[in-house]
Amino acid sequence: MKIALGTAQFGLNYGVTNNAGKVSRQEACKxxxxxxxQGICTLDTAPAYGDSETVLGDISALAKFDVITKIPSLKANQSSISQIVxxxxxxxxxxxxxxxxxxDADDLLNSHAxxxxxxxxSLKEQGKIAKIGVSVYSPEQLFRICELFPIEIVQVPFNCFDQRFSTANCLxxxxxxxxxxHARSIFLQGTLLADFETLPEHFRPFSAEFAxxxxxxxxxxxxxIRLALAIIYKFDFINRAVIGVCDQSQLSDILNHHNEALELANSNAIDFEMLKCHNLALINPATWPIKA
Incomplete structure (x- = not known):
């Protein structure tokens, strides 16, 4: 199972198409x-996701998962990483x-890197961490960091529009x-699954891509949803695809399309190349002038 469960919605009202708001603790447990x-064995969280870690820590089922969390941006505050972890x-x-x-990838590129x-x-040597990694936004960040440090795991944005991390150099x-x-933003914060007419005005210039x-x-x-999922199986380099949901029914819907997405990827019926877009105003949510 390539799917990993993202938990930003457990602590925040996260996502441009999220109309349900923050997930309740009861729903998070479900x-x-x-x-x-269903065989999902990896969870992705972070202190930056509101009280997501606290919510997860109170659910007994957490013991069944591998847990990945993050070191918040140290830019403004050089906190002790040991204390954070x-x-x-x-x-x-x-x-x-x-x-x-x-x-924050810059924490491995600045003067404190x-x-x-x-x-x-040091934390890994103490047995507190199994793997050290980084979340990046561009291949350039990844290449620069890998020249400096032995990164074991990387989280990258990847979807039908954003295929920057599938170049020969990256592979x-x-x-x-x-x-x-680990790939995130598989559904581009839900925009790939939404009716284009319901998307915010910012997306109007990209009608051709959505069409x-x-x-x-x-x-x-x-x-x-099936086409959006198929890309993670088309590219073997993706070990996990981090997908967040607002309730159990959303996760059920995703998993109901899982096998068909795998079959679709293996059928070679899709030319994913024709779907890619290089415009950061579409593929990088950080550039969106809306809450994302």
Whole structure:
């Protein structure tokens, strides 16, 4: 199962198409139990996701999952990484963390980078962290960081529109350094699954990209969610795809399309190349002039 469960919605009203708001604790418990039953074994969280870690720590089913969390941006406050990680371990009620990612890639590129990474290595040597990684927004960030530090796991944005991390150079890097790759933003914060007419005004200039995506769905007679999921199986370098949901029914819907998405990817019926877009105003939610 490539799908990992993202938990930003457990602590925040997250996502441009999220009309349901923050997930209730009762629903979060239902989601985790259902995810475990369906074979999902990895959870992604972060201190930056509101009280997501606290919510997870209070759910007994958490013990069934590998847990990945993150070191918040240290830019404004050079906090002790040891203190941050120890606090996450305590809140999540775990003996150790399966992976810890630097949430802000600049923390491995600025003048404090060597010290920051050394602190993470020390925590790994103490058995508090199994893998050290980073969350990046561009291939350029990834290449620069990998020249400096032995990264074991990386989280990257990847979807039908944003395929920047599937170039030959990127694939060679993953292979050479044995990097585990986790993809986020598979649905581009839900925009790939939404009716284009309901999207905010910011997306109007990209009607051609959405129309092309919709056209492929029609040609293949498949739901948008199935096409959006198929790309994670088309590219073998993706080890996990982090997907967030607002309730158990959303997760059920995703998993109901899982096998068909795998079959679709293996059928070679899709030319994903024709769907890619290089315009950051569409593919990078950080550029959207709306709450995302």
């Amino acid at each position: 989601i985790l139990n259902y995810a475990s039953e 120890t606090n996450s371990i305590h809140i999540l009620k775990r003996p150790f963390l399966d992976a810890v990612l630097f949430h 060597s010290n920051n990474f050394a602190q993470a290595v 060679a890097l993953y292979d050479e350094l044995n990097i585990e790759v 092309r995506f919709s056209s492929v769905c029609q040609q293949l007679n498949c739901a948008p």
